[in-house]
Amino acid sequence: MSFARPLFQSSNVTGPTGPTGPAGPAIAPAGGAGTIGATGPAGAVGADGTIGATGPAGTIGATGPAGVIGATGPAGVIGATGPVGADGVIGATGPVGADGAVGATGPAGAIGATGPAGAIGPIGIMGPAGSIGATGSIGPTGSVGAADWIQVGNQLYPTTITTLVGIGKLPSVELDVSGNVTISKNVSATAYNTTSDYRIKENAAMLDETFSVDNLRPVTYTNLNSRKQDIGLIAHELQEVYPFLVTGEKDGAELQTVNYTGLIGVLIKEIQDLKHDVAQLKQQISAANK
DSSP: OOOOOOSSOOOSOOOOOOOOOOOOOSSOOOOOOOOOOOOOOOOOOOOOOOOOOOOOOOOOOOOOOOOOOOOOOOOOOOOOOOOOOOOOOOOOOOOOOOOOOOOOOOOOOOOOOOOOOOOOOOOOOOOOOOOOOOOOOOOOOOOOOOTTEEEETTEEEESSTTOOEEESSOOSSSEEEOSOOOOSSOOOOSOOOOOOOGGGOOSOOOOOTTOOSTTOOOEEEEETTTTEEEEEOOHHHHHHHOGGGEESOTTOSSOOEEOGGGHHHHHHHHHHHHHHHHHHHHHHHHHHTO
């Protein structure tokens, strides 16, 4: 449609605005799809990225319950026992050989050590006293001797208190003996002295720790000679520890004797050691209580 061109020039005055025309369609109809262009060349592969840090290890899951133990299978059948083989034929007994020559007798074995002496049995009951024999005739009276001694029965007495007796030496006291004296009964004295002068001693030395009473076995016993209870040591046991304090041999012809005086030095040494130990203990206790 065409409009007629006005016959006059428009002025600068604007006329009233005309009404709004009807609205056009809101959406224009879509055009047809264009043709897909050719695929461009593949781009260059980019550089590998850095490997990220390893993440923390996951928590270990709880152990699952143990499976049920399967039932034991049935035991196999025991096979039948095989047949016993037939006994073999017993061979004939061979002839007995001639006796061999008797070998030479071997040397006798060493005699074993003598066993310990058995305990002394109880003393038997004393038998009845024998009858007293007839009194012999009285012999002739001897000549009168010096009046130093007088005999009464089977006892001999000095006639004066100044009479001295010497055995093996000239006496200087009432009974002066040079040599050993064996007494099978008791001895009583007001004092008992042992010669201990330095002039009869040599190589004197202090007792050390080897001199001890630890290995001694003091016992109480009944003395068969005196028929009394006593206290002391067994001679052969003491001989194993201090052989120089014992005289004689175990089970020898003579009875063994013990020098009990020699044990006094050991006892003194042991008491000294005890006093020293007690003093040290007192010092330690006193220091601990401060």
